Amino acid sequence: TLAAPAIAQEKPKLNWRMTSSFPKSLDTLFGTGDLVARYVREATDGQFDIQQFAAGEIVPGGQALDAVMSGTVEMTHTASYYYWGKDPTYALGTAVPFGLNARQMNAWFYQGGGNDLLNEFYGKNGIFALPCGNTGAQMGGWYRKEINTVDDLKGLKLRIAGLAGRVVEKLGVVPQQIAASDVYASLERGTLDATEFVGPYDDEKLGLYKVAKYYYYPAWWEGGASLHVMIAKDKWDSLPKTYQSILTAACQAANGAMLADYDYKNPAAIARLVRAGAQLRPFSQEILQASFNAAKETHAEISSQNADFKKIFDSQTAFKRDAYLWAQLSEYTFDTFMMIQQRNNAL
Template identity: 65%
Template sequence: MNRRKFFQQAGAAGLGAAASVSLAAPALAQENPKITWKLTSSFPKSLDIIFGAADEIARSVSEATGGNFTIQTFAAGEIVPPLQAADAVAAGTVEMAHTCCYYYIGKDPAFALGTAVPFGLNARMTNAWFSAGGGNELINEFLAGHNLYALPAGNTGAQMGGWYRKEIKTIDDLKGLKMRIAGLAGEVMSKVGVTPQQIAGSDVYAALEKGTIDATEFVGPYDDFKLGFYKVAKYYYYPAWWEGGPAVHAFFNKEKFEGLPANYKRILTDACAAANASMLAKYDTHNAAALRRLVAEGTELRAFGSDILDVCHQAALETYAELGAKNPAFKKIYDSQQAFKKDAYLWAQIAEYGFDTYMMIQQRQGKL
């Protein structure tokens, strides 16, 4: 081959390759822009599972984008008060929050349905309703009016019914009780004589210790042990009939989320889904050992009597009827959950409950 001709052809090819690179680079930069967001959490760093979900999301997003999309996480109170996280997101002060919808029922009771309501869905049903039962679409249709978009980003599983200074033997023992309790559960509890208090997690111990409140619910054994409630209240009740499977959400400023490149939206959505599954798995893993530690420290476990549950269930149904009659958004979302729940429990009692009940008997008999 003529050497001059060869190098001429090679040079032309090289120029073509260089041109293609120069054309591709701006397009690649547009698809993977450098973005830094702030995320404010409603939880303290000491609660490593529930706060840690925010860190997991940030880490997943950064790794999937080669560090181009960075999310800075801040614990409750570091830049925004814990119960004002959604307000900061809606206003654009921060782009994102990790919080619970029911903290914001003061704006609209329909917010509660994004987390949990008394005698609502369990954790598995909650995840199914959001991902396959139309729940995510319904919640975001509602949140759009608040300039918010949300994705499930955690679930604690069924929670405990809280810490009490005295035994709760009858429904009358609840009358006059000052209790830290979030969401619509507070409204239901008020119907049976409780005075509900909404207090951020980081402030609950001090309130219980000082006697500002007589009882508190929070999450479950793992977190409750860390927070030290057993030191200032002796009786630990179950179950939290108001939180059978509460969802924790990632809230986004709607405009900011919609302005992301499509691949970033997908990455962020997948990161939230992974954190959602991870949180439930971690609580399922660690709660049993924490419960043993609490009992060893002198905690006395108590179950709510069926008579108490029946009265509270009736109070909850009355609350939903009242809210549904005057709040179309609440009624629309609640009716969807109710229809889903009826079918879900039809199936659960056939297979899941039958299997679990038998295995629990084996556990009690020491045969596992």
Template identity: 65%
Template sequence: MKRRSFLQAATLGAAAGTIAKPAIAQSNPEIRWRMTSGFPKSLDTLFGTGETLAKYVFEATDGKFQIQSFAAGEIVGTPQAADAVGSGTVEMAHTCSYYYVGKDPTFAIGTTLPFGLNSRQMNAWLYHGGGNELLNAFYAKHNFYALPGGNTGAQMGGWFRKEIKTVDDLKGLKMRIAGLAGTVMQKLGVVPQQISGGDIYPALERGTIDAAEWVAPYDDEKLGFQKVAPYYYYPGFWEGGPAIHFFINLQKWNELPKAYQAALKAASGYANADMQAKYDAGNPGALRRLVAGGAQLRPFSQEIMEAAYKAANELYDDLSAKNAEFKTLYDSYKAFRNEEYLWFQVAEYAYDTFMVRARARG
């Protein structure tokens, strides 16, 4: 090849490369966001789910879109996370909507209600029942947009210093329980207490509180509650399928390139499924160890369940009468729940019931 021809070919090749790469770079700007978590790093599954989202967004964008996770308290505390996103102090939060019922009880529906949807039903409502669209219409008034970002599955009913057999046993009992669940239990005579996770053990040990709800065996085991409150009740009827969300500042969300919005949606979908998978994998072994360490499993009595169910529905009727936004979301949520259980009782419940009995028979 002549020298001139070679140089012309090399120049054309270089030009082609410079045309393609800047075009990609221009459509994928470098973005750095901060995400505050509603959880401490010690809760590796809850906090770690935010890191999972950040990892997949980073990889999907070739490192152009980076999200740094901060544990609760490193930038703002859990109670301030929603406001921090709305004000733009941080671009994102990974937290539970029901932490903010003090702002509006409608926030509870974004996570769960006592006697609400189970985790699969919650995902169905959020993704295909119009739930997340309704939530985002509500969240927009607080200047953020939300993507589903995890679920623990049905939680336990908590740790009690004494046996609880009847509704009368609940009267005057000081229990660490928050939100609308606390309001429901208050109707049964419980005195709700607001205590952070790190303060629960010493409060139980000293008798400052008589009971506390947390999550489920995998997380509860880390805190050693069985040593100071041995009665471990189930089910946590106030959290049958609690959803966690990624809150995103609305302006920041709208400014993102469509490709980055798609990366966030895909990564949040993976994170959403991955969280419950981790809990489902970790809870059985943790439950065995807790029982071996002294935990005494007890089911809530039918009397307590029925009384709590009645109290919960009275609360929802009252809130619906006073709060139009709560009513809009609750009407959708309730109708979807009723349809879901029509289906679940046919195949899901029948199958699970058989398999539980088969396991018991060995």
């Protein structure tokens, strides 16, 4: 038949390498990359083979995008905001303080033109990106002592990165950059007062409740942190349309799969952490309000200096205003009622 050779031509054998920003031990994160690779491999009968490497195997996790830019690997599974030092606009792909929640990020990405806006920016840097995973609202981290007022933040040595670090500096916090492997010992010695990480399921693995038992919420700097698959744009452009579509669908499937994974694993993990001694604490309204004000200042400062940031941030903000009006109705009222029943042990 004529069909067979035609199909074969459109299915070139490709072996790509995807460097992850995450270690294999963070299975929700690393597993998301594996799911993308599996869907692509299965859809192409193994012709398009993406091999994922853990952070550190090829390059450290924080340099994953650089490895794509330099041509060392074809793609990465990473968090865009790791690269905010190159340009703060990168932060908008993942999360900014008091930004969109997970569902709102997806709405903005897929329906609100967010993907296209981001790819305009990424494209200037030789990158094409697809959303691929969301953690949901993260926890605010582990603190050696209680933090009740803005005064309690003064001089606090908090391990926190990115835009959030710049925001908390305005409140007197001294942001720290310490390798994850040194965090436990630093908290134990008291050379570090607090650290933020992800949420219960990931945090549990670090055992931090033993050295910093106050577990605050929410991470107002990560209301719904999104990950991306980032691909060298010339490599993406060279793919057959079939492979582009397969990879797009795989990332969109994995995007939801990761959130589902966290949403399933976090409830059991928070219960275990509390049994182990973690003390849950909400940030006070005073701290949230001061942080919100500092974040608005920071966003305005960057917007005044960076047109790419301003354009994308303004798009997110416009949607955020509408989205949080709508969210107050059915979604919030339903959840609130269900939480009351949960507290009453009536579910």
